Amino acid sequence: MIEKSKVKIAIVGARFAADLHMDAYHNVPGVDIEITGVASKDSENAKAFCNRHGLDPRIVHEDVSTMIKEVDADIIDLAVPPFIHVPFAIEAAKAGKNVICEKPLTGYFGDQSIPVEERKNVGLTDKKIMFQECLKDCKKIDKVFSDNEVTFCYAENWVYAPPIVKAKRLLKASKGKILEIRGCEGHSGSHSPFAAEWKYTGGGSLIRMAAHPYGAAIHLKMWEGLTQNGAAIYPKSVIATTTRNRKLLKDLPPDVDYINSRPVDVEDWSCGIITFEDGTNAVIFGSDITLGGVDNWLNIYASSTRIECKLSNNNTVMGYAPTNKQFEDEYTIEKIETKAGWSSAQPNEDFMFGYPHEMKDFIQSVLEQKQPESDLRLAIWATKVMYAAYLSAESGQKIEIPSGFNL
Numbered sequence: 001m002i003e004k005s006k007v008k009i010a011i012v013g014a015r016f017a018a019d020l021h022m023d024a025y026h027n028v029p030g031v032d033i034e035i036t037g038v039a040s041k042d043s044e045n046a047k048a049f050c051n052r053h054g055l056d057p058r059i060v061h062e063d064v065s066t067m068i069k070e071v072d073a074d075i076i077d078l079a080v081p082p083f084i085h086v087p088f089a090i091e092a093a094k095a096g097k098n099v100i101c102e103k104p105l106t107g108y109f110g111d112q113s114i115p116v117e118e119r120k121n122v123g124l125t126d127k128k129i130m131f132q133e134c135l136k137d138c139k140k141i142d143k144v145f146s147d148n149e150v151t152f153c154y155a156e157n158w159v160y161a162p163p164i165v166k167a168k169r170l171l172k173a174s175k176g177k178i179l180e181i182r183g184c185e186g187h188s189g190s191h192s193p194f195a196a197e198w199k200y201t202g203g204g205s206l207i208r209m210a211a212h213p214y215g216a217a218i219h220l221k222m223w224e225g226l227t228q229n230g231a232a233i234y235p236k237s238v239i240a241t242t243t244r245n246r247k248l249l250k251d252l253p254p255d256v257d258y259i260n261s262r263p264v265d266v267e268d269w270s271c272g273i274i275t276f277e278d279g280t281n282a283v284i285f286g287s288d289i290t291l292g293g294v295d296n297w298l299n300i301y302a303s304s305t306r307i308e309c310k311l312s313n314n315n316t317v318m319g320y321a322p323t324n325k326q327f328e329d330e331y332t333i334e335k336i337e338t339k340a341g342w343s344s345a346q347p348n349e350d351f352m353f354g355y356p357h358e359m360k361d362f363i364q365s366v367l368e369q370k371q372p373e374s375d376l377r378l379a380i381w382a383t384k385v386m387y388a389a390y391l392s393a394e395s396g397q398k399i400e401i402p403s404g405f406n407l
Ligand SMILES: NC(=O)c1ccc[n+]([C@@H]2O[C@H](COP(=O)([O-])OP(=O)(O)OC[C@H]3O[C@@H](n4cnc5c(N)ncnc54)[C@H](O)[C@@H]3O)[C@@H](O)[C@H]2O)c1
Pocket: 012, 013, 014, 015, 016, 017, 018, 039, 040, 041, 042, 045, 064, 079, 080, 081, 082, 084, 102, 103, 104, 155, 157, 191, 192, 193, 194, 208
């Protein structure tokens, strides 16, 4: 146990997710959090991050691996694209440091003997090979974390999102059995240049966006089994389909082309059906072709209750503006295309998405050396289900999900 109420964190990555994490750290009560290092591919980027968050730019490290090894930190926070999650997490564990890692845990990113910048059309690789390689990665990280007695915190914020936490309370009160889950994450395209290519992200809308509802649905069924019968209910099989709609839009004139996603070798829409061990199902959508701001929801159909969780696009505050100009400098909702007309202005999106709550659990888990609610087991199951979904989409078959690490 770390004998102190001060926790030192070094962050890898310095843009979108790193900003979310930093804002969340400010909202963890009762613990003094010190950021002792920042590293990213581009150190100018890391310095700009320090500027935005009032950090001393002297904590910027040029080299990530050196920082992980040498920095005085209890936690390495990985807010980088998925292709470097596992290698950096393993380096951190071997250096005796706990890890917070963004979703998804991992994936397939092409031939590791070729520099990532030079890899081409990784998305065309046989999905069975992808799935096998991905399982090897999961096995490796599982072993390293069990050998090194450090905590792995999987930054699946939906597990902590207040609407989902409340849904668990309602489910518990109703004593019902979850019969069906439907969930979605959608918007009109990522801000991140890494999102367009399989070699950086390990897939498209399925793994980048639907990772959240997949993670939440798997978590809910595991939790249901554990709380009702002392044994988690795991995913058994998945059937899925994926599409790249962008190819249908390539001739659109720019002034009527509202969808921002520009996938190179990844899908921009997906739907998967997970069947769990008890025969119940979850239907999960991931979409990069959804206009109107981020669309995050999860509905639960149980034997004694029905619950609808709306994480985004809530109408608590509706603001009208005659043109785009009035709200130009004021935030309304993530990834909205226009601020003209009525806007569903989210009063506290980070809170509704569960970022401060996940960081509170992660910090407490590290201090108390316990497993967080969103842990490596969930990260591995979500990865296995999503790669089985890719194999299903390619083969047109329902795919059994291995309980271990072999296909
Ligand atoms: N939980 C959420 O709601 C949420 C939201 C967005 C992103 N994410 C996840 O966060 C991670 C980062 O996404 P993002 O949106 O911040 O991307 P981004 O493109 O905004 O930022 C990526 C950062 O990683 C750095 N980076 C890239 N390659 C690197 C390398 N080889 N070595 C060191 N640094 C490197 C970049 O310099 C940049 O600072 C991804 O895993 C993504 O899935 C999660």
